[in-house]
Structure formats: structure tokens, C-alpha cells
Amino acid sequence: MSESFEPKIVAFVCTYCTYAGADLAGTSRLKYAPNVRIVRLPCTGRISPMFILKALQKGADSVLVSGCHPGDCHFAAGNYHARRRWTVFRALLAFTGIPEERIRFSWVSAAEGAKFADLINEITEDTKKLGPFTQYQELQKVIETQSSY
Amino acid sequence: MGIQEQYRSEAAALLSSGEVKLVIGFGPGSTADRRRPLFARTPEEAEKLVLDPACISNLTTYLVAGGLLSDGKKVAIFLKPDGIRSLNILVSECQVKPEQVVIFGYAIENNEIRPLSGRSIGDFAEIGSKIRTATPPPAVQKEAERLEAMSPAERFEFWKEQFSKCIKCYACRQACPMCYCRRCIVDVNQPQWVSTSSHTLGNFEWNLVRAFHLAGRCAACGACDRACPVNIPLRLINYRMGKEVKEAFDYHAGESSDQKPVLASFSQDDPETFIL
Numbered sequence: 001m002s003e004s005f006e007p008k009i010v011a012f013v014c015t016y017c018t019y020a021g022a023d024l025a026g027t028s029r030l031k032y033a034p035n036v037r038i039v040r041l042p043c044t045g046r047i048s049p050m051f052i053l054k055a056l057q058k059g060a061d062s063v064l065v066s067g068c069h070p071g072d073c074h075f076a077a078g079n080y081h082a083r084r085r086w087t088v089f090r091a092l093l094a095f096t097g098i099p100e101e102r103i104r105f106s107w108v109s110a111a112e113g114a115k116f117a118d119l120i121n122e123i124t125e126d127t128k129k130l131g132p133f134t135q136y137q138e139l140q141k142v143i144e145t146q147s148s149y
Numbered sequence: 150m151g152i153q154e155q156y157r158s159e160a161a162a163l164l165s166s167g168e169v170k171l172v173i174g175f176g177p178g179s180t181a182d183r184r185r186p187l188f189a190r191t192p193e194e195a196e197k198l199v200l201d202p203a204c205i206s207n208l209t210t211y212l213v214a215g216g217l218l219s220d221g222k223k224v225a226i227f228l229k230p231d232g233i234r235s236l237n238i239l240v241s242e243c244q245v246k247p248e249q250v251v252i253f254g255y256a257i258e259n260n261e262i263r264p265l266s267g268r269s270i271g272d273f274a275e276i277g278s279k280i281r282t283a284t285p286p287p288a289v290q291k292e293a294e295r296l297e298a299m300s301p302a303e304r305f306e307f308w309k310e311q312f313s314k315c316i317k318c319y320a321c322r323q324a325c326p327m328c329y330c331r332r333c334i335v336d337v338n339q340p341q342w343v344s345t346s347s348h349t350l351g352n353f354e355w356n357l358v359r360a361f362h363l364a365g366r367c368a369a370c371g372a373c374d375r376a377c378p379v380n381i382p383l384r385l386i387n388y389r390m391g392k393e394v395k396e397a398f399d400y401h402a403g404e405s406s407d408q409k410p411v412l413a414s415f416s417q418d419d420p421e422t423f424i425l
Contacts, residue, residue, distance in 0.1 A: 049361055050342045053354055080415035088364045090423060091393040097305025106425035139350035142313055
């Protein structure tokens with residue numbers, strides 16, 4: 001199972017830094033795991049926690065959220081706002097028991113093609129070890145009123 | 150003269166002089182130990198106002214209902230300290246103009262009503278600042294600690310069972326003074342962010358989203374918890390979110406009416422230990 005399991009990873013990235021970093025990884029012909037699906041957004045500040053929940057619900061085994069390093073945001077402060085949001089969101093996930101290790105956050109600049117490639121490889125390896133993420137999706141099969149109250 | 154009579158006559162005077170257009174207070178409820186919101190528009194109606202230790206609900210939620218304050222006229226309202234903190238949050242989010250609200254403040258201590266002096270939000274600065282040293286209800290704190298000691302899988306099971314009870318009546322949203330969005334994300338159907346089907350996944354999403362939207366905005370009045378017909382411990386999740394913003398950003402929701410909303414502001418040296 002673990003040998004044939006190829007995880008699906010969704011990466012929400014900002015167009016100015018991490019997407020450019022991923023582009024650099026490509027143009028530098030760096031080889032990295034093909035398990036990642038990149039969703040390009042204008043800024044990390046645009047990434048709603050709903051995106052992450054939706055990705056997990058629709059079958060992602062891991063989610064990566066990545067943007068510009070602090071101070072480098074194209075819109076001056078989008079990543080600072082995003083950082084606060086993630087801090088709170090991570091606490092919420094932890095408190096409700098959704099495994100935090102499946103949701104990763106990083107800063108990757110447009111010059112860090114190698115960092116991006118390494119990061120994807122690392123997440124793919126880690127997710128392979130964790131196995132498929134079905135815990136959340138399977139809730140769809142739990143219909144309300146089954147418990148006694 | 151008791152506080153109830155004092156506030157009644159003051160409310161009647163405000164209404165008859167035309168200074169306020171409405172007094173939001175409490176009236177008799179369906180049973181002896183329950184109180185129902187009372188909306189007095191005439192001095193005669195103000196005579197029906199009740200104030201006793203059973204007046205526990207947070208009336209702030211009516212201030213943001215359907216354009217009540219859009220005509221610029223004043224409204225008087227009966228508020229406990231948690232209600233005053235909710236009002237602080239609404240003012241800081243520019244939902245209510247403080248000069249439009251006359252406050253009849255009261256506190257419930259050992260089953261006794263005590264008046265709070267002051268009539269405008271500026272007079273209650275001390276109540277807001279008390280939140281820094283306030284201790285959360287021991288029962289909530291204990292239960293949250295019990296949950297945090299569990300493994301993530303056990304916690305997931307706990308919430309799965311709780312959220313599987315949810316019937317998506319949205320009473321939590323209706324009761325909450327902070328849920329004033331014209332169009333709630335759960336009502337958005339293109340794209341449909343929150344699944345409205347009656348499976349636990351949709352319930353999970355709804356409750357997670359609501360908890361996230363309340364992070365750093367909850368005055369812990371407990372209105373959602375009381376409104377829930379299936380007794381989901383919403384207080385717990387809101388307490389945990391409040392604790393997070395307190396520890397990470399030293400932010401205390403409802404502390405003052407001029408604080409910046411926590412998720413709409415930032416500091417360059419916010420913690421980021423989890424970012425690779």
C-alpha cells in the first residue's frame with residue numbers, strides 16, 4: 001500500500017514569490033516529485049482557510065501554503081496578515097483534531113527554486129509515511145442524528 | 150428605589166423626551182425563570198421592563214439587526230459586562246457608532262443585580278480593561294484542558310460526535326452579536342464553500358468556519374452556546390480561539406472600543422515558528 005500510494009498535494013502559492021520560485025525550479029531543470037498541484041493566487045493574503053478545508057475535503061492528502069518572505073510582499077503587507085490568520089487557523093485545526101502535519105506553511109522567494117523543489121520532495125515523502133488522508137472526507141458518510149442526545 | 154424601577158423611569162423619560170427611539174431591555178418570559186427581549190418604543194411600554202438575575206442574554210445582537218441604527222437616532226440598551234465588551238468589538242469594527250447607544254449597565258453578582266454607573270460606552274473603560282485579568286469559567290477551562298490532553302485522533306472523535314448532532318439551524322449565528330454579515334458564507338452557493346447537506350462533514354465545515362470567523366472577536370457571552378438546541382459545546386472552541394490570540398498576539402477581544410481587530414492588523418514580529 002505504502003509503496004503504491006502516491007499522495008496528492010495541493011499548493012496554494014502567491015504569484016509574485018513562490019510561483020516564480022516554482023517557475024525557477026522548472027527552468028533550472030530541477031527534478032522534484034510530481035505529486036503537487038499548484039494553485040496560483042495573487043497573494044497569500046488572498047488565501048482563505050476555506051481553500052485549505054475544501055482541498056482536504058476533495059481529496060488532498062497534504063496542503064502547502066506558501067508566499068513571499070516577510071517584508072517582500074508585492075502588496076506590502078499581505079503576508080503579514082496571512083501569517084496571523086494561519087497562526088489562529090492552526091490552533092483551530094489542532095483543537096478539533098485535524099492533523100496539523102498535513103498542512104504546511106512556508107516562505108519561498110522567487111530566487112529559491114531549489115528550496116521549492118526540496119520542500120515538495122520533503123512533503124511528498126512525509127505524506128507517503130502518513131498515508132492517505134481519509135479521516136476528514138469520510139465524515140461525508142456520517143449522517144446526523146446517529147448519536148443519542 | 151430598586152435598580153429595576155430606577156432604570157424603568159429613566160427609560161420612560163428618555164422615550165418621552167424623544168432622546169431615544171427605542172429601549173431594548175428584558176420583559177417577562179414564557180416561564181418564571183426566563184426573560185425575553187422587550188423592545189419599548191413608548192413610555193408606557195417601558196413600564197413593562199424587567200431587570201433581575203434571570204436577565205442573562207446578550208442584547209447587543211439586536212443593535213446590528215437590519216438597519217436599526219441607520220437613521221442616526223439613538224437607542225438605549227440593557228447590557229451586562231460581556232454585552233459591553235461585545236459593543237466594544239462592534240464599535241471597533243465600525244458597525245455601531247458609540248454616540249448612538251445609551252447603556253443601562255448592570256452586573257449580576259451572587260444572584261443580585263448591581264447597577265453600573267455611566268450611560269455611554271466611554272464610561273465603561275474599566276470593564277473592558279478588566280478582561281486582561283479576568284479568569285475564564287473554571288468548567289470551560291477544565292474541559293478545554295481535558296481535550297488538549299487527548300491525542301489528535303481522540304479530539305477528532307470528540308468533535309465528530311458533537312458536530313454530528315448539529316442540525317444546521319444556525320441559531321448560533323442568529324444569537325451572536327458578531328455574526329452581522331449581510332451574506333453569511335454558509336449562504337453563498339456559487340461557489341458553495343460550506344456543504345449544506347446533513348452529513349457531519351458539512352457540520353464540521355460550518356462550525357470550523359464560524360469558530361475561525363469569531364477568533365479574536367468573541368466576548369465569551371455564551372449566547373451561541375445557550376442558543377444551540379443540541380448542546381454542542383461552542384463555548385469551548387471559542388474559548389480556545391480567544392486563548393490563542395491572547396497568547397500569540399496579546400490581544401483581548403472587547404478590551405476597548407478603539408482597538409484594531411486582531412486579524413485585520415499585524416505586527417512585523419508576530420510569531421512564526423511553524424513556517425518553513
